[in-house]
Amino acid sequence: MPELPEVETVRRALALHIVGQRVDTVEAHPVKMRRPLDPAALRQGLLGQRLAAPRRRGKYLLLDTEGAGSLLLHLGMSGRLLLSDRTAQRPAHTHLVLGLDSGAELRFADPRRFGLVQWLDPGQEEKERGLASLGLEPFDPDFIGHIPPLLRRSRASIKALLLDQGLIAGVGNIYATEALWRSGIRPSRRGSAIALARLERLVEAVQEVLAEAIAAGGTTIRDYANLAGDAGSFAVNLKAYGREGEPCLNCQTILRRNVIAGRSTAWCPKCQH
């Protein structure tokens, strides 16, 4: 579910509402997620701490405490982070609840449990595999210069390369599909078989679609909600993702669908080469 724009939308809202808040209560359930959630470590790290400015890296969120250490979060496919009144009903599958001194609660719910909730002591962040192996941020000033040559170096499909978090941090199935449609590149094409100029157009399209989606508060297909529980509005602007069988908005050809790099992919057989 949540790719970079959705996680960034949540991060911005957190920055407005939780910075400086003290964590007065920690309620954590020892559920199995990508890794088992560890209530004792979370309580030990978070209880009584004030929260600093939240950071995002790829699809990960890092909630630093002013003391030391950070809460590492990943929303997986169905994760939600919600800031709610204490009296408001909790969603099903709420695994972590931080009571803040404002009286609000920061809640993490994740029905499918593909997400991650992990306390990081100082120094652990650098050793965290998922974080340390991330590639460039799409809004890094070096992005346009560095990424196209890297994409040309590989014989993997360009779709697989866009989804590779070790190359580009934060792009998932929706925005990879959209950027390929926008730049007229067939998702199955090998990176090494695409001219550099076209790859430059592709990475610009990645930046554009991510920026537009952030401005719209992200894409909600089903599960995604922002910190307040509201849907993002970018779904109406999707041109390819989920539109297989419908006419291309560029040339009216019926969009096709197949599985590339293990993920459902919609594309136009006429516009994308």
Place this chain on the structure above:
DNA sequence: CCAGTATCCTGCAGGC
């Protein structure tokens, strides 16, 4: 090196 598959889970839509 790379494609494909399976796995971890719940929930929902669609077919019958």
Place this chain on the structure above:
DNA sequence: TGCCTGCAGGATACTG
């Protein structure tokens, strides 16, 4: 109305 199947925005560990 119910049951069954397939599919879903992710990451990772396998196999061939």
